[in-house]
Amino acid sequence: MRIPRTLLVISCFAVSVAQAQTTDKEKALAKKNEAIELMDNGKLAESITLLEEARKLDPAEPEIVYEMALAKYQQKSFDEAMKLLKELVKKKQATGRVYAMMGNALDEMGKPEKAIDAYDEGIKKFPGEGNLYLERGVMELRRSEYNAALGFFEKGIKAAPMYPSNYYRAAKIFLDSDQEIWGMIYGEIFMNIERGSKRTEEISKLLYYTYKGEIKFESDTTVSVSFAKQNNTIVLDASQSKKAQVSSLASALAEQVMASMGKSFANGAYEMTLVKSIIGEKMINLASLNRIRTKFLDIYTQEGRDTTYPVVLFDFQRKVKEAGHLEAYNYWILGLGDEKVFGEWRSEHEQQWNDFMKWFKENRIKITEENTFIRTQIILADAIKKAAK
Structure with a gap:
């Protein structure tokens, strides 16, 4: 069957446009990945340049905007980071990470109450994001509201049980209290989720020192154990x-x-x-x-x-x-x-x-x-x- 020249031209044009679009997306992805590597190595300016190029190639990709906001945040250009993050919220492309960074940026800008609002809004929209509960709890810790902080950390554990940082924070609070039992369990769970980090080494030491401090051999016939508020001393005849x-x-x-x-x-x-x-x-x-x-x-x-x-x-x-x-x-x-x-x-x-x-x-x-x-x-x-x- 013969194809009219006009249709043939249109068809070839459509294919070439589709190929160009695919190529642009691939180029944008490559530039984004390279930019992330530069950012990880502390080369923020170079990273932002690449991300701007990637965005021109694929303007609809929200991850490129998020990475740009992250680079700006690391540069301490919090106003610019907020502008990008608000753009994602407005376009309904925000994720839990977006709200977490918004809260962090607002806090760095000296606006803790607005930061709390950002975290709360994020939790409402993304109740399964463990990092939002973590950041919200940290805000309470800074006000020495330990019970309120624990409330958020434990809600975070329930919402995202394989996210390690809420266990870490909860363990630290309990291991410095008269209710060490909960810190012993949260701390060891944390170590199993986040292996091989500096925080893992810290918790290992704290667990050992807590055993040493809360199990005491008073004599050959007396031992006291105190992991849960009251001190239980066992005395033999x-x-x-x-x-x-x-x-x-x-x-x-x-x-x-x-x-x-x-x-x-x-x-x-x-x-x-x-x-x-x-x-x-x-x-x-x-x-x-x-x-x-x-x-x-x-x-x-x-x-x-x-x-x-x-x-x-x-x-x-x-x-x-x-x-x-x-x-x-x-x-x-x-x-x-x-x-x-x-x-x-x-x-x-x-x-x-x-x-x-x-x-x-x-x-x-x-x-x-x-x-x-x-x-x-x-x-x-x-x-x-x-x-x-």
């Missing part, structure tokens, strides 16, 4: 022989601990299990903490507490244990608290450590909406149980 004391310790603890702790998660399930796990220990160091944490996991499971109080962290620890790597994992979690001993252990257990690291890289903790650990939900469950009685 001084007239017993040391061997008899150890053998009867479990029953003595059961009575004393239940009387002093109640049956909540914090004072009952966690601290009572921890106290039972300390039986036979005389000091706190990496080796004893490995034994204590291993016993804790066993007792917690054997007594059915994992059914009453399921904790995603303990579920993951059981997975590590089943794979044969719990000792190496415990040393990894707490090792930065005593780097010398950790280094010695790792040298003496090189194959064990390498096997663990290989397994660990391929097996990460998985936290979903269904198994997220949130302190407030545990407290609510305790309150409901108490009311029912």
Whole structure:
């Protein structure tokens, strides 16, 4: 069939336009990616030049505008960054990251209340964005409103359970309080999500120091544990022989601990299990903490507490244990608290450590909406149980 010359010309023109458009988009993407690399290396002016070129090639692409705003923000050109971000909001191309940067820019401009409004608007439009809850909580921290800050961090954990920074912030607050239990759990979850960072090293030290500070051997027959506000001191009958004391310790603890702790998660399930796990220990160091944490996991499971109080962290620890790597994992979690001993252990257990690291890289903790650990939900469950009685 013959094609009229006019239609043939139009057809060829349409194809060439489409090819040009595709080429422009590809060029824009390449320039954007190169600009991001320059930005990461601190070359902000060069990055902005490339992004401007990319925008001319693909003016409708919102990611190019966002990256331009980010470069301007890093240059501390906050007014220019805000102009670009507002453009995205106006065109309904904003994401949670856009609102987070808007809040940050407004805060840097000395407008904290407007920054809060930006974060709140972002949370309303993007309730699943963990970084918005983080930024909102940080604003409360700066006003020393710790409970309000925790509220946002824990809402962020619920909304985005694999976003690490809300765990980090919540852990830091609790590990500096008289309710360290929550910091111990949040902190270890954080380490499993964000591995190998400076913040991970910081939390490793804090967890170790908290164990050292809150488990105290007052004498051969007295140990105190204080991870949940009240200090629970367990005293054995001084007239017993040391061997008899150890053998009867479990029953003595059961009575004393239940009387002093109640049956909540914090004072009952966690601290009572921890106290039972300390039986036979005389000091706190990496080796004893490995034994204590291993016993804790066993007792917690054997007594059915994992059914009453399921904790995603303990579920993951059981997975590590089943794979044969719990000792190496415990040393990894707490090792930065005593780097010398950790280094010695790792040298003496090189194959064990390498096997663990290989397994660990391929097996990460998985936290979903269904198994997220949130302190407030545990407290609510305790309150409901108490009311029912």
